[in-house]
Every structure is written in structure tokens, then in C-alpha cells.
Amino acid sequence: MALADVPARPQPPRTGDAVPRPSPFGGLRAVYEHLWLLYARTWRGSIFGNFAQPVLFLVAMGIGLGSYVDKADSAAMGGVPYIQFLAPALLVATVMQTAVFEATFSVLEGFTWVRRYHAMHATPLTPRAITFGQLAWIATRAALVGSIFLVVIFLFGAAATAGIIFAVPVGILTALAFAAPLAAYMSTQRDTTAFNSIWRFGITPLFLFSGTFFPIEQLPEQIRWIAWLFPLWHGVDLARSLALGTAYEDPLVQVVHVVFLTAFAVGGTIAMVVMFRRRLEP
Amino acid sequence: MPDDPAAAPLIHARGLTKRFGPLTAVDAIDFDVAPGESFGFLGPNGAGKTSAMRMIACVSPVTAGTLRILDLDPTTDGARIRGRLGVVPQQDTLDTEISVRDNLVIYGRYFGLSRAESRRRADELLEFAQLTERAGDKVEPLSGGMKRRLTIARALINEPSILLLDEPTTGLDPQARHLLWERLYRLKQRGVTLVLTTHYMDEAEQLCDRLVVMDKARIVAEGSPRDLIREWSTREVTEMRFPVGVQETIGGRLDGIGDRIEMLPDRVLVYSDDGEAVAIAVHGLGLVPETVLVRRSSLEDVFLRLTGRSLIE
Numbered sequence: 001m002a003l004a005d006v007p008a009r010p011q012p013p014r015t016g017d018a019v020p021r022p023s024p025f026g027g028l029r030a031v032y033e034h035l036w037l038l039y040a041r042t043w044r045g046s047i048f049g050n051f052a053q054p055v056l057f058l059v060a061m062g063i064g065l066g067s068y069v070d071k072a073d074s075a076a077m078g079g080v081p082y083i084q085f086l087a088p089a090l091l092v093a094t095v096m097q098t099a100v101f102e103a104t105f106s107v108l109e110g111f112t113w114v115r116r117y118h119a120m121h122a123t124p125l126t127p128r129a130i131t132f133g134q135l136a137w138i139a140t141r142a143a144l145v146g147s148i149f150l151v152v153i154f155l156f157g158a159a160a161t162a163g164i165i166f167a168v169p170v171g172i173l174t175a176l177a178f179a180a181p182l183a184a185y186m187s188t189q190r191d192t193t194a195f196n197s198i199w200r201f202g203i204t205p206l207f208l209f210s211g212t213f214f215p216i217e218q219l220p221e222q223i224r225w226i227a228w229l230f231p232l233w234h235g236v237d238l239a240r241s242l243a244l245g246t247a248y249e250d251p252l253v254q255v256v257h258v259v260f261l262t263a264f265a266v267g268g269t270i271a272m273v274v275m276f277r278r279r280l281e282p
Numbered sequence: 283m284p285d286d287p288a289a290a291p292l293i294h295a296r297g298l299t300k301r302f303g304p305l306t307a308v309d310a311i312d313f314d315v316a317p318g319e320s321f322g323f324l325g326p327n328g329a330g331k332t333s334a335m336r337m338i339a340c341v342s343p344v345t346a347g348t349l350r351i352l353d354l355d356p357t358t359d360g361a362r363i364r365g366r367l368g369v370v371p372q373q374d375t376l377d378t379e380i381s382v383r384d385n386l387v388i389y390g391r392y393f394g395l396s397r398a399e400s401r402r403r404a405d406e407l408l409e410f411a412q413l414t415e416r417a418g419d420k421v422e423p424l425s426g427g428m429k430r431r432l433t434i435a436r437a438l439i440n441e442p443s444i445l446l447l448d449e450p451t452t453g454l455d456p457q458a459r460h461l462l463w464e465r466l467y468r469l470k471q472r473g474v475t476l477v478l479t480t481h482y483m484d485e486a487e488q489l490c491d492r493l494v495v496m497d498k499a500r501i502v503a504e505g506s507p508r509d510l511i512r513e514w515s516t517r518e519v520t521e522m523r524f525p526v527g528v529q530e531t532i533g534g535r536l537d538g539i540g541d542r543i544e545m546l547p548d549r550v551l552v553y554s555d556d557g558e559a560v561a562i563a564v565h566g567l568g569l570v571p572e573t574v575l576v577r578r579s580s581l582e583d584v585f586l587r588l589t590g591r592s593l594i595e
Contacts, residue, residue, distance in 0.1 A: 013292055013317055013366070013443035013475070016353035022365045022394055030391040037380055037388060119375035121341055123392035123440075124365040281341055282302070 022124035031120060031133025032140075035106075039141075050145050053094060054152040061213065062086050062158060077215070080160050080244055087158040088167040088243035089212040089236040091149040092174050096232055098145045099175030100182060100203050102138045104195050107186040110134075111279055118280065127277040135180060135269060142175035143168065164243040170261075174235030177261045180268025187275040211236045234260045290353065292317055292444055292475055293338060297347035300333045307333035309499035310347060315444070320476040324486045324581060325496035326591070331479035332372060334496075335448050338477065340364050352443060365393060368437030372448040374429055376421045376436070383408065383417040386436055393440040403439050410465070411435035427458025431465065438469075445469065447478040451485060463488050483581035495581075497589045507581055514587045515579035516541050518557035522564065522571035523549045532569060539563050544586060553583070 014020075039046070062083030069082040077085040110117035110130075120130055146168040153159055186194070209219065210232035216224055227233040238257040241247040247254050291314035300308040308330040315321040323331040336342035337349060340360035349356055351363045377385055383404055390400030408414045411431040416424065424432065430450065437445060450466070451459040466489055470476055480486050486493050487507045495503040495510070503510055520540070524532065529550070536543055540554035550571075552560045557576030564571065585591070 013352065015290065015292070019352050019354060019359075019362055019366055021362055026394045027392065030388070030394075033391055034377075034388045037384060038377075041379065114378055115373065115375040116377055118371070119377070119389070120392060122339060122364065122367075122369040122371065122375070123389070124361040124394070125392055126361050281343060 024129075027123075027125040027129030028133045028136065031125065031130055032136050034116070034120075035134070035137040039137075047144075047148065050148040051152065054090065054149045057090055057094075058083060058087065058152065058156050058158060061090075062156065078244060078246065083156065083158045084160040084244065085240070086213065087153045087156075088164055088239040091146055091153065091164075091167045092171045092235045092239045093207050093210070093212045093232060094149055095142045095146045095171035095175050096178050096235065097203060097207065099138050099142050099179040100198070102141055103179035103183040104186050104198060106134065107183045108189065108192065108195060111187060112190055117276070121280045127280050128273050130280075131183075131269065131272045131276055134183065135176060135272070138179045139172050139176060142172045146171040160243055161245040163245050163247070164239075166242040167239040170235055170239040170242065173258070173261045173265065174231055177231035177235070177264035177268070180265055180272055182268070184268055184271035184275045187272070187279045206230055206232050211240075231261050231264045291315055292352060293321075293477070294350040295348065298334070298337065298344065298349050299346040300330070300337060300342065301345045306499050308337070311494070311496075311501045313494055313501065313504070315475065315477055318473045318475055320470050320478070320489055320491045322477075322486045322490035322493035323479040323496055324481070324483065324490075324493050324585070325479075326481055326585075329496040330499040331481075331496055332448055335446060335477070335479055339367060339369050339446055365440065366443045368440065368442035368445040370430075370433050370437050370445070370447040370450055372452065374433060376429060376432060378420065378422045380421070381418050382413055382421060382424070382432060385421060385432065386439055389436045390439045395439070400439070403441075407435035407438055410438075412461075425458070427454050427461060430454060430458070430462055434462070434465065442474075444475045444477060447476065449479055449481070451480075451482065459485075483585070486581055493581075495585060495588060497585075497591075502588045503584065510581065510584045511579045513584075515583040516553040517555045517579060518553075519577055519579050519583060520552040520554065520557040520560040520564075521549055521573075521575040521577065522552070522561075523573045524569070524571050528569075535567060535569065536564065539567075542587075551583070551586075553579070 066082035066086070069077065117130055121127070150165065150168055153164060182198070189195070210216070210227050210230065212232075216227045216233060219227065234257040238247075238254055238261075241250075241254060293313070293315040295314070296312050297310045298308060298312070299306070299310050311330075311334065313321075323334060325331050333342065337344055337356070338351060340351070340356040340363050344356065352366055354363050356363055377388070380388070386404035386407055387397070387400045390403060391397070395403070405414075405417075408417050411434065413428060413432055413435070416428065421429065421432065434447075434450070447466070451462055454462065463485070466476065470489065476489065478485075478489060490507060492506050493504070493510070494501045503514065505513065523529075529548075532550070533545070536550070536552065540552035540560050542553040544551040544553070552564075554560050561574050561576060
């Protein structure tokens with residue numbers, strides 16, 4: 001066989017200033033490409049699931065449960081059909097769950113199971129490039145899941161106003177507000193213990209009690225503040241106000257929502273860079 | 283450093299130290315690696331080889347001392363240096379969820395290669411690693427030897443100035459090891475600078491032009507395999523096993539035979555320039571070993587002499 005030829009072409013090694021500088025954004029793009037490649041293996045099933053889930057939820061909760069809620073003619077829902085009240089919030093909550101999954105599962109894979117991040121870091125890629133590449137991918141997933149959800153909402157006629165389109169960017173911001181701090185935390189973990197607890201005691205209760213299915217004003221006053229502390233309610237309330245066209249009534253509240261979500265996303269990103277560096281460069 | 287840039291070392295370390303809290307993993311070691319050289323760290327597990335290697339790979343900050351790679355400082359130019367290195371880590375970091383070929387192509391992208399160039403080199407390297415038939419397969423079902431070859435192929439995608447190999451054949455069966463050594467030997471012949479760690483003396487003898495012997499975070503000897511053997515051992519070794527119970531009683535009885543005697547728990551090693559003569563002399567004393575093996579001295583003997591311990595315990 002003609003294997004004798006070794007592909008590496010040794011040249012006089014360049015030293016000092018002759019060593020080329022890697023492009024700072026090239027790394028980020030390569031990480032993003034890698035994550036796309038992984039997604040591309042299962043995109044059909046994934047897209048199908050992204051359609052099926054909102055359909056099931058909107059049929060069961062929006063139409064099924066909604067028919068009872070609407071009969072009661074409750075003012076708490078802002079005087080709109082329940083399905084229109086539910087749809088933008090459910091979009092944001094679903095996008096959030098996707099992001100949490102990506103931030104926990106991918107990070108465990110990256111550091112422990114597949115050790116993908118270690119392979120990346122043996123090249124010119126820095127912990128910062130890995131962080132931004134991973135977050136860019138999570139934002140893409142959030143946009144994808146959110147857009148499919150939006151299509152389903154329109155198919156169900158569950159949009160109160162065209163403002164529901166804004167639920168997608170709000171969903172992306174909410175996704176990053178969750179994903180970045182969680183990914184930073186997961187970089188300190190070596191097994192699935194925390195991963196399981198986060199879902200059981202964190203994400204599921206948040207999903208139920210952050211104003212997605214009913215306004216948090218219905219919660220006992222003593223525990224209502226818990227919903228304020230986490231980004232999901234802020235995303236849900238913001239998306240709903242924009243979708244129902246009520247955002248102008250309380251513009252300051254909407255600004256607070258955006259600031260709160262942005263603070264989580266930015267703070268989490270900084271934490272991610274620091275923690276990823278700590279894990280990759282002991 | 284010499285004035286001639288061609289002869290300037292690719293890696294230059296003085297007093298290189300790595301501490302993890304109270305533990306000193308690498309304790310003020312000095313070494314240089316010249317272009318085209320194959321340089322090895324030989325030592326038992328826990329001697330500090332991997333910690334030294336990780337500092338050279340620019341993924342572990344230097345605690346103290348000087349380290350310059352390609353005449354750059356890893357503290358400030360880590361990413362730039364990594365762009366010129368090929369790294370074969372001890373623990374595989376292949377992406378088991380994508381194909382063999384995609385592992386190479388995406389890795390090329392990390393070094394900023396265009397997609398077309400990355401694909402071209404990937405095909406070439408698959409051929410080199412004898413994995414062309416498996417290009418479209420997932421990584422998971424590959425054998426240990428194939429995964430290692432793929433990892434080496436991946437490390438070559440940027441045509442590195444230095445190839446770093448941390449325990450390249452640990453855990454492989456003999457056939458897979460020999461195939462790997464043959465591939466590495468080809469690289470060496472083409473002038474690729476290799477830096478490797480190993481606790482296998484035969485691997486060090488096969489691949490290294492020059493090596494340092496590490497023990498307990500320090501360098502205890504340096505030289506070519508042949509020089510080290512000449513300096514620290516004799517030409518031949520007579521290995522004898524005695525029946526259980528006898529071994530313990532022969533303590534002083536071999537005095538005067540050979541140049542040096544090592545009493546191991548399961549055998550006795552006598553160092554001399556004529557192993558056959560030693561065996562005859564032992565018989566002459568009325569001692570009958572169960573087995574006798576006369577062999578050439580190896581790096582294993584050098585290590586035993588330097589540290590009083592075996593490489594693999």
C-alpha cells in the first residue's frame with residue numbers, strides 16, 4: 001500500500017513572532033459548527049418533537065382546560081380566551097426547558113462524558129471561545145424551538161395580537177438567563193446527581209409556578225416572591241404583555257423584566273468563562 | 283541559547299514547577315527539546331510526567347520557573363502556541379457521537395483551516411492511520427488501537443511543529459502497540475518533533491532519541507537510552523528465580539559475583555558484562571535457580587538503579 005508517505009509536512013518550525021496568531025472569532029465559529037454537526041444527526045426527530053409538544057399542550061390545556069376556564073369568565077386572565085393567555089407563556093417556558101437541557105447535558109458531556117471541551121481546548125480555542133460558541137448554539141436552539149412553537153400558535157389561532165412574535169426573542173433571552181448560570185454551575189459537576197436534582201426540584205416547579213398556567217397573583221402572598229426571584233416569570237410576564245398588547249400599560253415593569261433577564265444572562269456568561277477556565281486549566 | 287535559530291530549542295524549561303495546593307507535581311525541572319528530536323519523559327505513574335506535559339500543552343498554568351515553547355511564553359501566548367502543537371492526551375477525547383472522518387474535519391476547523399483544506403487533510407490522515415475503510419463509522423465501536431491511531435491522526439491535522447503524546451500505548455495489546463510505534467517512527471523519520479511520556483521502557487527505547495527519567499516530581503537522569511544504560515547499568519543482566527524459601531536465604535552468598543546485585547521479591551538480578559559467566563559461577567556455589575535468563579540491560583534496570591524501584595509496580 002502507498003501508506004508510506006506521512007502526511008505531516010515538516011517545515012523548519014516557526015518560532016517567536018513567526019508563529020501565526022489564531023483569529024479570535026474563528027474558534028467560536030468552529031465550536032458552533034461542531035454543535036450543529038451533533039444536532040444534524042437527530043434533527044428530524046428533534047423538529048418533530050418541537051412540533052408535537054406545543055400541539056399537545058395547546059390541545060390539552062388551551063382547548064380542553066381552557067373551555068372550562070373561559071366559562072368561568074375569570075378576570076384574572078385579563079379577559080382574553082385562556083388559550084391566548086397561555087400560548088406566549090408556554091412558548092417561553094418550553095424554550096427555557098430546551099435551554100436548560102442543553103446547558104446541563106451538553107456541559108456534562110463536554111467536560112466528563114465525551115470530554116469534547118478538553119479536545120477543543122487542546123487547540124487554539126480558549127475557554128471564552130468555548131463559552132460563546134456553546135451559548136450561541138443554545139440561543140439558536142431556543143430560536144428554533146420558539147419559532148416552531150410560534151407557527152403552532154398561529155395554526156391554533158391562539159395569537160391575541162401580532163405582538164406574539166416578540167415572544168420568540170423574549171424566549172431566547174430567557175433561555176440565556178437560565179443556560180449561562182446553569183452551565184457555569186454544571187462545569188463543577190462530575191456526575192448526574194445535580195443534573196437530576198435541577199430538573200426535579202428546580203425546573204419542574206418553576207414551570208408550574210411561574211405564571212405560565214395561571215397568574216402568580218393566584219399564589220399565596222407568602223410564596224409569590226419566589227417566582228420573582230427566578231428569570232422564568234419575568235420572561236413569561238414580558239412575553240404575555242407583548243402578546244396581549246398590554247405592555248404599554250406598565251412600561252416600567254417591562255423594562256425591569258428585560259434588565260432582570262439580561263443581568264442573569266450576562267452574569268451567567270461571565271461566570272461560565274471563569275468556571276470553564278478553572279475546569280480546563282487546573 | 284545558541285545564536286543559530288535553526289538549533290534553538292523548541293521547548294526550553296528551567297526550574298519548571300507545578301504545584302496543586304500542598305502537592306508538588308513537578309519540582310524545578312530543566313530540559314530542552316531541539317527541532318526534529320524525539321524526547322521522552324520516562325517514569326512510573328505519579329512521577330509528574332503528565333503534569334509536565336500539560337504545562338507544555340499550554341493547558342495548565344506554570345506555578346514557577348521558566349517555560350518557553352517556540353520561543354513564546356505559554357502564559358501570554360497559550361492559544362498561539364497551541365495552534366502549532368498536536369496533542370495526543372492520555373485519555374481519549376474523541377467525539378464518540380460523530381463519524382471518524384468528522385472528528386478529523388471538525389478538529390481542523392478548530393485550527394482555522396478552511397472546510398475544503400480540512401477535508402483534504404482528513405482523507406490523507408485517514409490513510410496514514412489506516413482508517414480509510416472506517417471513515418464513515420461512528421467512533422464508539424472502534425478498537426482501542428484504532429481510537430489511538432485516530433487521535434494521533436487528529437493531532438496531525440494542523441501539521442504541528444511539536445507532537446505531544448501522553449502515554450500513547452497504555453492499555454493497548456502488543457500488536458496494536460507495534461503498529462502504533464511503526465506509525466510514530468515514520469513521523470520521526472520525517473523530522474516531526476515528538477515529545478512523549480511513558481512508563482514502558484521498551485517504548486522509550488524504541489522512540490526516544492533522548493529522555494529524562496522522572497521520579498517523585500524530579501528529573502533523576504538524562505541522556506539517550508544507550509548512554510543511560512551505559513552510565514547506570516552493565517552490559518548484561520542475569521535474572522534468576524529461586525524456589526520459594528530459598529530466595530530469602532541466599533542473601534550474602536552471591537557476594538563477589540558480578541558488579542552489582544538487586545534482590546527483588548520474586549527474583550535476583552545480577553549485573554555484569556558477562557551474564558553466562560555469572561550463571562556458571564552461581565551454579566558453582568551449589569545454588570540451583572528454577573529459571574535463569576541472561577539478557578541485555580534495559581532502561582528498566584537504569585530506573586531500578588536510580589530509584590530502587592520498578593517502573594511498573
